[in-house]
Amino acid sequence: MWCQRLPWLLRGRRGSTGRRWPWLPRGPGPVLAVPARCHPTAPASPCCAWQLHRDHLELRYGSTVMRLDFVWLRDHCRSASCYNTKTNQRSLDTASVDLAIQPQAVRVDESTLFLTWPDGHVTRYGLQWLARNSYEGQKQQVMHPRILWNAEIYQQAQVPSIDCRSFLETDEGLKEFLQNFLLYGIAFVENVTPTKEDTEILAKRISIIRETIYGRMWYFTSDFSRGDTAYTKLALDRHTDTTYFQEPCGIQVFHCLKHEGTGGRTLLVDGFYAAERVLRQAPEHFELLAKVPLKHEYVENVGGCHNHMIGVGPVLNVYPWNNELYLIRYNNYDRAVINTVPHDVVRRWYHAHRALTAELRRPDNELWVKLKPGKVLFVDNWRVLHGREAFTGYRQLCGCYLTRDDVLNTARLLGLQA
Numbered sequence: 001m002w003c004q005r006l007p008w009l010l011r012g013r014r015g016s017t018g019r020r021w022p023w024l025p026r027g028p029g030p031v032l033a034v035p036a037r038c039h040p041t042a043p044a045s046p047c048c049a050w051q052l053h054r055d056h057l058e059l060r061y062g063s064t065v066m067r068l069d070f071v072w073l074r075d076h077c078r079s080a081s082c083y084n085t086k087t088n089q090r091s092l093d094t095a096s097v098d099l100a101i102q103p104q105a106v107r108v109d110e111s112t113l114f115l116t117w118p119d120g121h122v123t124r125y126g127l128q129w130l131a132r133n134s135y136e137g138q139k140q141q142v143m144h145p146r147i148l149w150n151a152e153i154y155q156q157a158q159v160p161s162i163d164c165r166s167f168l169e170t171d172e173g174l175k176e177f178l179q180n181f182l183l184y185g186i187a188f189v190e191n192v193t194p195t196k197e198d199t200e201i202l203a204k205r206i207s208i209i210r211e212t213i214y215g216r217m218w219y220f221t222s223d224f225s226r227g228d229t230a231y232t233k234l235a236l237d238r239h240t241d242t243t244y245f246q247e248p249c250g251i252q253v254f255h256c257l258k259h260e261g262t263g264g265r266t267l268l269v270d271g272f273y274a275a276e277r278v279l280r281q282a283p284e285h286f287e288l289l290a291k292v293p294l295k296h297e298y299v300e301n302v303g304g305c306h307n308h309m310i311g312v313g314p315v316l317n318v319y320p321w322n323n324e325l326y327l328i329r330y331n332n333y334d335r336a337v338i339n340t341v342p343h344d345v346v347r348r349w350y351h352a353h354r355a356l357t358a359e360l361r362r363p364d365n366e367l368w369v370k371l372k373p374g375k376v377l378f379v380d381n382w383r384v385l386h387g388r389e390a391f392t393g394y395r396q397l398c399g400c401y402l403t404r405d406d407v408l409n410t411a412r413l414l415g416l417q418a
């Protein structure tokens with residue numbers, strides 16, 4: 001094991017003596033002429049040590065140990081001939097790189113890795129850039145910082161609603177709104193004129209509206225104009241929408257324009273909080289919910305509306321490299337026949353689904369709000385489940401779906417991590 005002999009692993013941080021530790025590659029003879037070594041670095045910069053292997057460079061920078069494949073190192077070259085910094089696009093034809101490529105020479109100073117390739121081309125990498133962009137660096141990072149909540153956590157946080165004018169007219173207002181939205185998966189704008197047109201203006205401030213089979217901006221009342229229980233007065237248990245799309249809608253906007261009657265409160269539940277609890281209590285349940293693909297389906301034949309949508313995917317969708325949850329697909333109404341799961345897994349899946357449902361239904365996870373004209377709710381439909389209480393009387397909601405990429409785009413342009 002080479003690491004047993006590497007001083008930086010024994011000593012933690014590199015000492016201040018500036019002494020070099022020569023290192024010989026192990027295994028069946030040295031593969032490259034370049035000797036690996038731990039280099040002295042400026043006192044303030046993290047220790048850097050490196051070692052060459054047959055097909056990759058192993059580099060320790062601070063606490064990150066990176067294994068950088070030679071083809072990867074050639075492919076990501078940021079030199080003027082390989083990368084267009086005006087368009088931020090690769091110009092290098094990756095298919096022209098020899099898949100057995102090895103650098104001819106390697107050098108590291110306190111901030112930069114220099115590689116010379118067999119054709120004489122020189123590639124430079126900032127060590128910080130490598131630490132951020134390596135697989136190991138990504139693994140340590142979360143893609144989306146979030147605050148998971150139950151009702152108490154959310155209420156105690158006293159997340160403010162953003163005033164409509166500040167949202168529409170200032171970057172600060174918009175940024176605060178988006179920060180709340182990214183952290184909690186829900187956010188409110190208040191003092192909005194209760195019309196469909198004004199709601200559309202809000203939506204367009206952060207995103208492109210995602211047109212679906214329900215239209216672009218939709219209005220709905222309990223008139224059963226469409227083949228879905230949303231268009232009735234019945235209670236709706238917690239769910240995410242459009243689970244029957246290959247890519248469920250990212251965000252849902254709700255604006256209650258009118259309600260003359262009783263009931264009709266909106267229920268919000270942080271699906272990621274519930275999933276996190278399942279992970280802690282029964283990781284095997286979490287894993288099953290993340291692995292077993294299911295179908296959701298929307299079959300409609302009402303009036304002139306004929307639709308048949310199918311979406312396939314697990315209940316919990318995680319990034320494969322760090323297991324971070326990014327999408328929950330949970331809609332017991334729209335879940336289709338389970339016919340993609342082998343016999344011996346079905347029962348285990350039902351147990352896992354029950355465990356998640358039990359968490360989602362814990363009363364302390366339920367946030368109940370009464371939507372009022374003027375107050376617009378944005379829900380992260382990949383994370384937060386919504387439902388509603390049964391109601392009486394005339395109730396009219398308007399809203400739309402947003403494309404997730406465009407909301408995140410706006411957030412990034414304002415300097416937020418999204």
Ligand SMILES: C[N+](C)(C)CCCC[C@H](N)C(=O)O
Nearest residue numbers: 214218220228230240241242
């Ligand atoms: C929001 N809007 C009323 C337009 C549509 C409702 C869609 C309801 C469907 N069961 C689902 O969960 O996707």
Ligand SMILES: O=C(O)CCC(=O)C(=O)O
Nearest residue numbers: 230236241266387388397
């Ligand atoms: O009526 C409501 O408050 C919400 C209904 C619903 O779930 C939906 O429109 O997606």
Ligand SMILES: [Fe+2]
Nearest residue numbers: 230240241386
């Ligand atoms: Fe819904």
